[in-house]
Amino acid sequence: MATKRKRPAYECSECGYEAVKWVGRCPECQAWGTIEERAAARGGPQFRAEPLAPATAAQPITEVDAGQAVHWPTGISEFDRVLGGGIVPGAAILLSGEPGVGKSTLLIDTASKIASLGAKVLYVSAEESVNQVRLRAERTDALHPTLYLASETDLATVLGHVDEVQPRLLIVDSVQTVASAELDALAGQPSQVREVASALIRLAKSRGLPVIIVGHVTKDGQVAGPRLLEHLVDVVAHVDGDRQTALRFVRTLKNRFGPTDEVGCFEMTGEGMREVPDPSALFISDRDGSVPGTCVTMALEGKRVLPVEIQALVVPTQAPNPRRVVNGVDAGRVAMLLAVLERRCGLSFAQHDVYVSTVGGVRLTEPAADLAIAAALASAKLESALEDRLAVFGEVSLVGDLRHVTNEKQRITEGRRLGFAGPVGPDAGRLAQALAAAIPGFAQRT
Incomplete structure (x- = not known):
């Protein structure tokens, strides 16, 4: 009786997926060009690992010399x-x-x-x-x-x-x-x-x-x-x-x-x-005084706190689909903040092009920059500059509340060391209250 011939086995080098024939894309991890042929499937019942004498004996962890990993x-x-x-x-x-x-x-x-x-x-x-x-x-x-x-x-x-x-x-x-x-x-x-x-x-x-x-x-x-x-x-x-x-x-x-x-x-x-x-001066503009559409936040890069300036420009437009251009911040977060500003603070951006960017090419991904982005947008829309040498930080929720972020004390300490006042943060409670404390005349114009 003829024995059944074993079919060649293929395996994905990325995730270990096994296939009976070659395919260009792994069905499991969706990676291309990772399916490779092997001689035979491993791990069958006939496979047994023979014990070998170790070259070095195992030793208690308390006797291991840690000086070699200095x-x-x-x-x-x-x-x-x-x-x-x-x-x-x-x-x-x-x-x-x-x-x-x-x-x-x-x-x-x-x-x-x-x-x-x-x-x-x-x-x-x-x-x-x-x-x-x-x-x-x-x-x-x-x-x-x-x-x-x-x-x-x-x-x-x-x-x-x-x-x-x-x-x-x-x-x-x-x-x-x-x-x-x-x-x-x-x-x-x-x-x-x-x-x-x-x-x-x-x-x-x-x-x-x-x-x-x-x-x-x-x-x-x-x-x-x-x-x-x-x-x-x-x-x-x-x-x-x-x-x-x-x-x-x-x-x-x-x-x-x-x-x-x-x-x-x-x-x-x-x-x-x-x-x-000390990269503190790389992400803020070299000018005296604050101008409309700019706001400084205390961003956390690893264990470092860096002052990062966020700039916003709001321009009226007649186009049916206003432009939303961002650089250095997440476009989805900006869209969400625009909706919160319109619904919770009464600022409409439906007939305006919006441009948001960071200074120095730094990219902000943490939610702590939400309040600074919102303040820069509101300042640009109202054409009213923030209080001079003011830094803000905090996460903005969809209902207009401000949430606490990590390392708040470190952000405040570093901001004061660099000469920033405040800062305005999650203790303000609501987004509208924080903007009213940061932007002169905000409550009267909204």
Whole structure:
């Protein structure tokens, strides 16, 4: 009797979905190009894992030496703030960001700072030649004899460079452009990204060598490749910023050695990424006195409180569909605030074009900016400026109430330190009362 032939099995490299035939899009996670063939399904009743003698014996947690996981600073205080104090030996750090945002510039600066202390640093660029990297390092004054450069796309060659140089820090730019010759797939494919990242992480853990891996992002801003990549590494940092402005923020999405609510602030210059330890003056206009349509809020970026100016412009129009243009704030929140102002405060914007923007290119996503947006809109509509040096914050509900937000005391303390009066916040109770306290003559004109 002929035995039944087993059909080839396919598996999604993103979510592990199993299929009996190849499809272009995974039915489970909706990812494209992640269904890969495997020889046979695993986990059958005939599969049994044989126990092996461990190389190192398990030990009580009280006897584990915690001194080996001490941070050592990179020389860039803003980057150290994000990493939790510095780089931990054996850590795998994934740095992502959009093209041209400054990832390579930040890393070459970090490499030069560490190399200036006498430590060997190996910078492997799989996207640029060593001459291109040298030109960037020369422009940013990052030339040091202990900073080694290599331009390689083969994983085995990269590991060979590590054995030859014996660096204290390894930087690979980027993981999507390095490939292993043992896999029959192009560089950047999920299987290649997974294999390259796994090999680099094994190298980091076995030798206590910290590795910084650069990762590309998709159109949605997510790290390209399998989601397993983010689970394997210890730290996931993201460089954020508008390419039209010089300001850059570095945030941690995951950090096994420190907090994830810290933000590093940098400014892109011709000499590299310059630290901005006190960015308070970057997001407010340089002028004396207040003008209609402007309002300052105390925004929370990580653990930092920053004064951010919101500007609004309200222009009468005869168009049947008035324009709503926003920059730096959520369009849905602005639409909701316009409805609340009309229903609860008697301000109609049906025959007006509305423009709302932040100063300095910063993006506000927290609900604490609702009151400032509403105040800027009301000020622009009534053509009446707010009280001078006044900062406001608070979440606005659909019924016109003001809700408390996080870190209110910290916002008030920082506002007073910077010379702002007030501030007007959720203690006002209602939106109309807060606007009446912030805008002179508001109660008589509504």
